[in-house]
Structures are given as C-alpha cells and as structure tokens.
Amino acid sequence: MKVLVIGSSGVVGSSVCRVLELHSVEYVGAVHSAVPREFEVKSDIRKPCLGLEADSLQDVTHIVYSAGSTRFDRTIDHERTLNTEPMMKLVELAESLPLLKKVIFVSTVYSCGLVSGTIEEVRHPDHTVEFANTYEQSKHEAETVLLDQNTSYQIVIARISTIISDESGAVAKYDSIHRSLQYMYLGLVGILPGDPTTKVDLISSDYAGQRIVQLLGGETRSIYHISSAESALPIERVLGIAREVFEELEPGWIAKGYPKPLYARLETFNRMGETMLEAGNVIVGGAYKALATYASQLCYPKIFDDTQTRLLGEVSVKDTETLFRDMVHYCVKRRWQ
C-alpha cells in the first residue's frame, strides 16, 4: 500500500500522516506550500490533475483527499473553486494511476445542510436544501460529483465532524469555535441561537486520522460519519464545561458575573448581531460574526449516526467531555495565541 495524502499539511491530513507513520505505511504528502518537505510533493488543486505529476505517482494505491477550503465566510463561487471543482481533477488524476484501489474524500457531516434528526451514513438527497455556509454547500456538491462517478477504484466519503483539537487538547489553528469561546471568556456572548439541549458534535483530529486510516483497508461502504454521534454533548453542557475551566484557571472568573447566554430564535440572534455590525460595533459585532458562520446549525438539532464507522473496530480516544475540557484549557492557558 502506498498512500497519497492530498492536503497533508492540514489538520486532518497531517493527522492521517501521523497514523500512517505509526503503522509504517508508505505515503507521500501533497501540499500547497511553496517548499515541500521530505515525503511531500507540491500540488495545486486548481490545476489539471491537482497540479501533480501522475508519472511520479504510479505506485500509489490509495488517495486520501483532505485539501480545500474550510473557511465559512467566502462566496459560493470561491468555495466551489476550492472544494467542488477540484473533484473532477481528482478523478482525472485517479484515472491515471494504474494501481489505485481507493480514494477517500474527506467531507463534512454538515454536508447534509440545515436539516434535523438522525443523519444516516448514506448519500444525501440531491434536492435543494439550505446550508449554514458556503463551505457546507460546496462539500455537498463535491460529494455529489464523486458519488456520480463510475470508477474502477472505490470512492469513499469520510464525513468528519467538528475537529476542536488533537487528543491532547492542543489546537493547531484557531477557528470560529475557538474564537467563540474566547468571546464568551470575555463576557461578550449574550445570545445564542437554538436550544440549550441541542447537541454539538465534536471530535479530535487524532480520532479523524485513525478512522480514515481504518477506511484505507479492505472493502468498505461508500459513506462514513466520523463523529461523536450519541456521545455529542448538549451545548449547555459544553458551555458549562467552558465556564468551569475559566474559573479553574482564573479563580474569580465566575464572580465577574457574565451571565450564561440566552437561547433565542435564529432571527432574533441575527437581529441583535446585525444591528451591532450595522452600528460599527466591532467587539460585540465581532463575537456575533464568529458565531454566525455556524450558528444556524444550532437551530437544527441532529445526531450524526456512526454505526458503520464503529463497525470498523475500536479506536481509543478520550470521551468528548474530557477532550473539550482539555481544549479549553489549552486555549485559556495560551490566551488564544
């Protein structure tokens, strides 16, 4: 087995590489950065064959594709350029690799869009749904492109949940989730959309990496959810843990008297936030912006069923509560720097 990991410098890709190394699996990483390191080649997902020299990859048997954009705040055209359109270039590359057996495309569990209930590990309906952001939409479209292909190799969609840190709690790159926590720490989050019992699905990058490597072996189905599923925590508990850690690391934080956020309809949340932005308030408005990119999903409670993923075998990771607690520790201790 030789694995080509496209997007190997990203949070998921680098975790996959670590697991492959641990299992002594031969791999080559493809990165967008100017100067590739050892075991890396340079790629550009906007170019034919993703900017890769197929001739030098003839011995590749598996591809893990974890490249693309994870920004929530760009236009759909921009996200399509980075998330949807590269799919045909991926297929083009794959077809020029004679030994290829499997392509694993790293997607998101939120490719289902704004729907509630149990999300099964199956192809999403093609009919139009709304999405919380252009990232979700472009990933949904990318899945559709791949699942429509009739190929000699297997295509597997690995839908991953929200990665908050690695197993130690360390954060490689602060994103909207971490910034939201920071705003909460500063007492600047007053209203949240949704319901306190809504579950938020959080995982570690290590868990994602281990599951993706499991998917490389043998015959598999075409869609998997790498999620915390039934172990997902209600948002009220998540915020409660954050408050506990704030107080633990900064005794007296609770005494500052920042109230627990109020839960409201999305329209009300947006009205408050947009008014702040309209007024030019970059502080309260900034907190709103960090939340707004994924806020609407909080109004669509759902469980990402992972029955098929669990059948792949046991993976030893922390429980979600401990993982989240460790991540908050990391953020507070480093002051989100």
Place this chain on the structure above:
Amino acid sequence: MKKSLYINYLDYSLGDTCHDVDTLASEGLTSSSAEFLRSVGFERVYSYNEPSNIFDSTLRLMIAGSKTVCPTDVYFYSGIDQDNSNEDLFGKFTYDSSRLMHESGMNGVRQMALHQSGCSGPFEMIRLALNSTSDNSRVMCVLSDMIPTGEGREVQYNLMSDSVSVIGFADDGWLRVVDVHTVYAQQFWNTSEDIEKITASYFTFAVRCLSELLDRNAMTADDINLVIPHNVSLRSWQILCELTGITIEKVYTDNIKRLGHTVSSDLVINLVDAKKAGRLQTGMKIMAFTYGFGSSWSATLLEVV
C-alpha cells in the same frame, strides 16, 4: 410596607430646543450615523440650553404637582446636579434638591435624593415609596436630567433628550403599583470599561428581570395589556419582545421617534402620553421596564383602577 400604592399625579416637561437626527449628526453630537439612528427608530430630541432652564422647569412642575400631591409627606429627588466642581467646600454641600423644596414652598418635608441609579431612578423611588413610607403617605418623586450643553447626545446607540418629570403617590390614585422588581449587576459598575459587556448581556438580564417579575405575580406575557418602555431603540425592543414573547404591538413605542430616551423620565412621559392617546383603560395590566447604568434592570407592574 404600605398595603397599597397608587399613582395619582404624573407630569413632565421636555427641553426647550428640538434637534433632528440629521442636525445632531452633522454637528458631531452623535457617534453613529443619522441613517443608522433613524433605522433603529430615532428622529429627534429635546435639550435645555442652560442648566438654569431645567432648574426652572423642575420648579414649575413641582409647584404644579404640589397642588395635587398635597400635603406632600415625602419627597424623592433624582437628577444630575449642576456642575459644582469650582465651588468651595460649602458650595459642594449645596444641594439642588433642598433648594427646589424651599423654592416650591415645601420646607420641612422629609426628603431623599437618589443620584446614582441612572435610568432606574423612578423604579427605585417606587420601591422606596412602597416599602419605606407609611400608609396614607403622599409622596412626590421628581426626576430631572440634562446632558451638559455641547456634549454628545448618543449613549450606546440611543439618542437622548433632556427632561423633567414628577410622579405623585396618594391613596386616591388611578394607577396601582402591583409590584416592582430589579435585577442588580454591580459587576458592571465601571460603565466606561464594561460598556460592551453590558451591551452583550443586556438582553439576558432584561429577560431575567421581566420573567422573574411575571413569575412572582403568577402572570405570563399574555396577561400584560400594555408595556411602557424606556425609549431606547425600537430595534432593541423588537429583540426583547422576541425573547420574551411580548408582541411589539403591546409596547407603547410612539415616543422613541418623537423624543428618544431620557435618563429617568421615560416612565412618566410614556404613561402621560399613552393616557392622552387613550391607550390606558380601567382594569389594564401594565408592565414598565428600564435599564440603568450601574447596572440594574428594573420592571414594575401597574394596574389601571
């Protein structure tokens, strides 16, 4: 504690000069644009040109009120004192509240001045009248606020007017005070430093205050016939209504556009104008609400009798 408390007199006066939002913005007296302020419900405000004007206005209202709240047993005063920073020590101990009592002919009446409750001033007075005066006491509350001449007229996205108001309490009143409730959050005492935290948590405390008041009176938002607001932005009332289940139509919002927010006279101004507009009917349950820097969120339940 009194068995019951009734409002029998309400009156107010606005600053003598009217300014529209465009003029204020063009003169640099707002921090937001005129367009934004208009979009959240403001149109014009009133100001006093001189501190002596608001003093005279206050005195006139007190003299008029004292004919109805007569004889006055207790007097509560809340107002921004005229600048006495250049006075000698005795000058600093020279109080507007006493001078107003003297010049309105109410020498000898028990008095108390509350200067640091911000917009919650009238609600604190109602609580004091309810809890600290004996039955049959006639109580006069005077509220007098003026932003110093030339200073900005926008406070955290709200346009401000200068005003004076008087509330009288006596047993022959027409508006019964059912209850008054305040949620205090003195952790936000430093308004300059904490203003954004206050903004972020404003609705959380507001909802708590209103919910607790309704709960302890075994009522729901549906039982309220009319809401008397503080005249902060219409947008903020839309949000608060959505959070509490109060329909915006129940909120008397006419004065937000007409005069904006006053520090502590909104309650009186809105009750007077709602009554004139025929919005108050016998048997109605009214809920009034305000926020005061300091910080406190206050609400009172009233019943038209």
